[in-house]
Amino acid sequence: MPKSEGTYNSFMINFLIDRKYRVARHLLLILFFVFVSFNLPFLTCAVFLDQVDHMVWYISLALLVSYLGGVYLHLYVLLPELLLKNRYVLYTITVSLLIFLMILISLGADYGVTRYYDQEPTHYSYFYKDRIPAIEIAGNFFLYALLIAGTSITILLRRWMQFSKRKNELEKENLKTELESLKDQINPEFLFNMLDEAGEQTPNDPERASMVLMKLSKLLRYQLYDGKREKVLLISEISFIENFLDLAKVRYTGLNFTVTKEGKLSRKLVPPLLFIPFAIYYVKLLPSVSSPMDIHFTFRAGEKELFFSCICFAPGITDKDPENGRELEDIRHRLDLLFKESYTLDTVDEGTICRTNLYIKL
Structure with missing residues (x-):
């Protein structure tokens, strides 16, 4: 042959x-x-x-x-x-x-x-x-x-390949470090508040406190173990978001959410903690624990692409914290590192209605 x-x-x-x-x-x-x-x-x-x-x-x-x-x-x-x-x-x-x-x-x-x-x-x-x-x-x-x-080509070619290899290794290491840094920035801050919430509810409502602790343990387990992997199942990422929003509802009583799943999601692999920043971003827009907010998430998987949509309706929102805008930039920066030019992210802010559409070519 x-x-x-x-x-x-x-x-x-x-x-x-x-x-x-x-x-x-x-x-x-x-x-x-x-x-x-x-x-x-x-x-x-x-x-x-x-x-x-x-x-x-x-x-x-x-x-x-x-x-x-x-x-x-x-x-x-x-x-x-x-x-x-x-x-x-x-x-x-x-x-x-x-x-x-x-x-x-x-x-x-x-x-x-x-x-x-x-x-x-x-x-x-x-x-x-x-x-x-x-x-x-x-x-x-x-x-x-x-x-x-x-x-001289032997020496020059060897030196060039060694330089190129070292450069690629440094770029990968810098990329890994930067991604880890960005993942650390998107850890849900309210988890510590949930621990306090569970502690306060234990004497009066032990079942509710147990549910909070169970959901909290799932979130922490996902972050500690799956969050360190290069890729995770998309269905696991969606479950993580659902657990997060279930916990958020305990603290923010006016929060309601739905998650729509379309296509063969169970076969798709994505970087961990990819979509949770959007959920955190919108939950942080709530001015108080009793403010109303409806969030609808849509995940649609094709053969070689993935579409994610989030629509948030929150009539109680007036002024937005500039810190949230910086978090959105961090999200976009992480997407740049992970997918370069293989994605499109569109965000629309219409006051009480916010929309986010993310298209990723896998």
Whole structure:
């Protein structure tokens, strides 16, 4: 079965950066320069090969040493000490001088071969009569520059991937920290008041106090355990809101609410404590414990989307606390972190009637 293109790409990247292929990479590099170093002098001697002796091997070896010396000097000294430390001007100057030195050695080897064997420069020689030295030097400069850059790709690619990995890890950690901070901000403040309420009602109405404590324990359990998970069942999130509003009704006697569920809610997963901020936001609008308020929640689940709607009617509301506006901004900020551009949130405030529509693409 043929491998996919992605498999080959993955192997090539691993071959270039993985330490277990280090020896193989260096062997390929050395073999390449062996081929180049021993090929160039023999090309220069192409028309008088019958006259060559051991000298051509010495010149080839000298070329090999100069090439490998220049490349490894760049890899292990110039690249880490200059380029990776942002000393760009010194790096450019030093590498340019190194390339010119390598070109001079190549020219010297070329000239030395023809002079040693007392022959006229051949077609493959830098000093062939039809060639222009300035163009040859400029062309070789760019060729050597590309060669040195190519041999540096392993280190540069590894450093880039390490930087990218660290950046992604930091972004995830910052996102996690920020989300946890926002979740802490939306913890219901009235839970402590509910404890006081249960304590006050215990002597007179123990059943009511028991109900309050049971609902309160469910809320706390959800916050302590499910609230720490990355995703929870949507139906569990809805139950949490219902328990919250049941408790809110104990304290706010004028509060009434309904929850409508449509679609396959039991199969949907959402971030925990996603919708409770809206319930808290509207309950906090009540000016007193006896003020009337009707809240209607709607949850509708599609194949790859989720629609949430909240309509609040509270005729007793006049002035709104600016703190509630900041809480709404915190809600929007958390949605930005969780869903980026995959959601729309619309809020309409018409005085005694407030509407919120949230559409999420899952």
